[in-house]
Amino acid sequence: MTHAAKIINLPKILDKRGNLSFIEEKRHVPFEIHRTYWIYDVPGGEVRGGHAYRENEELVIALSGSFDVVLHDGKQEQRFSLNRSYYGLYIPKMTWRMLENFSTNALALILSSTTYDSKDYIRDFDQFIIEGCR
Numbered sequence: 001m002t003h004a005a006k007i008i009n010l011p012k013i014l015d016k017r018g019n020l021s022f023i024e025e026k027r028h029v030p031f032e033i034h035r036t037y038w039i040y041d042v043p044g045g046e047v048r049g050g051h052a053y054r055e056n057e058e059l060v061i062a063l064s065g066s067f068d069v070v071l072h073d074g075k076q077e078q079r080f081s082l083n084r085s086y087y088g089l090y091i092p093k094m095t096w097r098m099l100e101n102f103s104t105n106a107l108a109l110i111l112s113s114t115t116y117d118s119k120d121y122i123r124d125f126d127q128f129i130i131e132g133c134r
Contacts, residue, residue, distance in 0.1 A: 004073075004092065005071050005073070005078060005080075005089065005090060005091050005092060005095060006089075006090050007080065007087050007088070007089055007090075008028060008029070008059065008087070008088045008089070008090050009086065009087060010022070010023055010028055010061075010085075010086045010087065010088055011028070011086070012086040019086075021085055021086045023059070023061075023088070023111065028088070029059050029088070029090070029111060030057070030090065031057045031113035032113060033111045033112070033113070034112060034113060034114050034115050035111075035112040035114065035115050035116060036109070036110070036111050036112070037110050037112070038063075038107060038108060038109050038110065039099065039107075039108040039110070040105075040106070040107045040108070042067075042102040042106060044102075046100075046102070047098055047099065047100045048098070048099040048100075048108075049069075049097045049098040049099045050097075050098050050123070051096070051097070051121050051122060051123045052093075052094055052095055052096045052097065052121075052122045052128045052132075053093055053094070053095075053114075053120050053121060053122070054093060054094065054120050054121075054122065054131070055093050055113075055114055055120050056093060056112050056113055056114040056117075056120055057090070057091065057092055057093050057112070057113040058090075058091045058097075058110050058111060058112050058113070059088040059089065059090055059091070059110070059111040060082065060088065060089045060091060060099075060108060060109070060110050061082070061085060061087070061088045061089075061108070061109045061110075061111075062082035062083055062084065062085065062087075062106065062107070062108060063085050063107040063108070063109045064085070064105055064106060064107040065083070065102065065103040065104065065105050065106030065107060066081065066082060066083035066101075066102075066103045066106060067081075067082060067099050067100065067101055067102045067103065067106050067108060068080065068081050068082070068099070068100050068101040069082060069089055069091075069097060069098070069099055070097070070098045070099075070100065071091060071095050071096065071097055072095070072096040072097075072125075072128075073094075073095055073096075073132075074094075074096075074128070074129055074132035074133065081101075082108075083103075088111075094128075094131070094132055096122075096125060096128050
């Protein structure tokens with residue numbers, strides 16, 4: 001793995017009228033952005049993710065509310081609690097991810113380095129471990 005999962009502090013411009021944050025590709029995100037999607041209206045107790053990508057890298061941001069991101073690199077597990085819109089979690093390729101513990105009205109924004117490709121997904125954890133050991 002060339003990059004490790006990490007929290008990226010995004011710019012935060014404070015203003016009495018309301019704060020503003022922004023993201024610029026290759027400046028705040030270590031990849032070109034090819035896809036953006038968001039997850040919302042997650043029922044209580046539900047888990048999203050449960051897969052890894054062979055090539056795709058992502059930046060996950062809690063635009064509203066909070067949720068946990070549980071990552072596994074094949075050797076160890078890390079848990080990140082996202083609850084601020086000016087923090088982004090960088091997730092490198094070949095990292096198993098699960099999003100859980102969504103608060104009411106949570107909104108997750110995900111920036112991806114690739115367009116959607118179902119062949120890039122690894123949906124079985126045992127297969128992920130096998131491919132990660134190559």
